[in-house]
Amino acid sequence: MSPHSITTHEHYLNAGYGPRSWLLTTDHKRIAILYMLSITFFFFVGGFFAFLMRLELLTPDGDLVSAETYNKLFSMHGITMVWFFLIPSIPSVLGNFLVPMMVGARDVAFPRLNLLSWYIYVVGGLFTLAAMIFGGVDTGWTFYTPFSSTYAHSNVIPVVIGIFILGFSSILTALNFIVTIHTMRAPGLTWFRLPLFIWAMYATSVILVLATPVLAITLAMLGVERIFGVGIFDPALGGDPLLFQHLFWFYSHPAVYIMILPAMGVVSELITCFARKKVFGYRFMAFSLLAIASVGFLVWGHHMFVSGQSAYAGMVFSALSFIVAIPSAVKVFNWAATLYKGSIAYHTPVLYGFGFIGLFTIGGLTGLFLASLALDVHVHDTYFVIAHFHYIMVGGAVMGYLGGIHYWWPKMTGRMYPEGWAKFAALVLFVGFNLTFFPQFILGYLGMPRRYHVYPPEFQVLNVLSTAGATILGIGYLIPFVYLIWSLRHGKNAGRNPWRATGLEWLTPSPPPVHNFDEIPVVTGEPYTYAGEEEQRE
């Protein structure tokens, strides 16, 4: 046990009190906490929109909200969840907290830039939030032209400005991570001794740096078209709507990997720690992250199979999309191989890890349905697509995020969460999630289109099931929200390393001191040396 007790040693949480010490901090750990509070707020905002949508879809008729309001609900749900929760979730919270500690550094390379990125996030978020409160936006999160640029009567411009601003926050965080990982690794910490979480953060950061500016300029051109009424994307004004879709998806498909790669990094840490085994195929795991990140840049056209792009382009994009499945499958098999003959300790974080593997596999395989040209014509723009990407984004990314939050909660706060309640919540979330989204696969396959607030009566049973599931899911999210706050005061003292995990972040006291390490550690071996426990026995 650590000689430190949470109340006596000096750490980043008791190093200063009051708003100034938080709002002007350059400590990566405090910035992570600021991010955690902000994205949690936006998560519940986005969840509220989803809740209203599921309530409307309880009955076939449009009896709760009008079609216009429903359009605004799904648009604002998507915008909030994608840009203000999912994209910053693991990188900005867990990444900010862990990247410097995992590489054995005292902070990120540019601490003030790091704080600036949070402020940019807040400004972009408040801009968007204000635009939503004062009228909302009804274009869908995809802002397809010419509807968004010419015909929509909602607050397109303020929302677009908010997202444009937010993009710089993503870029600055990613830039910080890339530079930190390149230049600030502890002595002896070579690239192939890095934890897989760092590889995941690196791959994610590369995507953020290269894709986000394209979104920014695309939204800027959309804004110019809308404000000045000149044709860039509107065919009636001489523009090309397909160009908008190409540019938009050049960002927005890699954005899916921005969400899932960090979760893969988290799950790799969880699985190997709780299986008490070295991760299977470390190099394959690292390279498959990079492979997903790079091939992921070349598949955006699979969103446009029915948009009128050339059939040959469609075939190429389809083939490339299938290729992404290979490194993804490598990861799933390697997690399974890591678990094989491991001595698995069933703590909450690994339960989320299991949830991730199962749900990501379903989400990934249904992605192959959608990447098939002919099949996509049938299920395009139906609930099948909705179910598919929620299995990736909620079943994958959010499960990974929650697993990571539980795993590193003792490190972040010095307190343990209540294990019983946490297991219960993980179970509730798993059941609620599947009940919400599995019926949507069937609905979509039967032909229910997305983005309508009314539907034929024969779809009601499945919709009622989905709404019931969403209610369970909502409760499932509230339980950790409550017990994690409770644990801040009443949780057991965690000690330095409650999971007996490897990794430099566990060498520090919990919570870590302001400068992380008294002495910069020297790394002498590979990561995940859990294998010792097995081999020593033999």
Place this chain on the structure above:
Amino acid sequence: MSEERALVAHQFETAAQQRSAATLGMWVFLATEVLFFGGMLMAYTVYRVMDGAAFARASHAQNILLGGINTAVLLTSSLTMALGVHAAQEGRRRRSVLMLSATMVLGALFLGIKAVEYSQKFAEHLVPGVDFRYAGPDAGAAQIYFILYFLLTGFHAIHLTIGIGVLAVIAFSAARGRYTSAYSTPVEVAGLYWHFVDIVWIFLYPLIYLIQVYR
């Protein structure tokens, strides 16, 4: 040595580490910038492939002479920037301040000439969305040409303005003797940015002005 250590921020172990971090940070930022301009150049490529003849005809409205002078001005500013960085690395304070100031003046001259060109476009009714009257069979494609002209050169001008502001801060610090032969990273990093802005123009000049000559 202790003086050198005082210039190393707390998160770094050595001055060399700090320097490589700052340099890499700017390169990564420039990668972002390439993709930012890349989105507009993509749009330019698509529309020029669709109607290249119309783009060439529309480009006759550009003043090649002014554009050419501006190209020379900006290239010269890259030279003075490089000399300024070199002087800072050698610890020659007066010379580096002089060169950085010359760079800023040339940048401002570029913006001034650009402003003259913009005002000519207004006078000739060639500003899409504000005042656009184009006599020709392909007014639609010409309008897209001018939209992209204003977007590309406008964003370039914004970058240049930011560059002048950055150099103002750097030159001020240089005048106060902040940079020595042991520590001149900020000047080098600002130089990287300045050269990038210059290179963007090297692409824009032929794409906007020279297509009429080529045809």
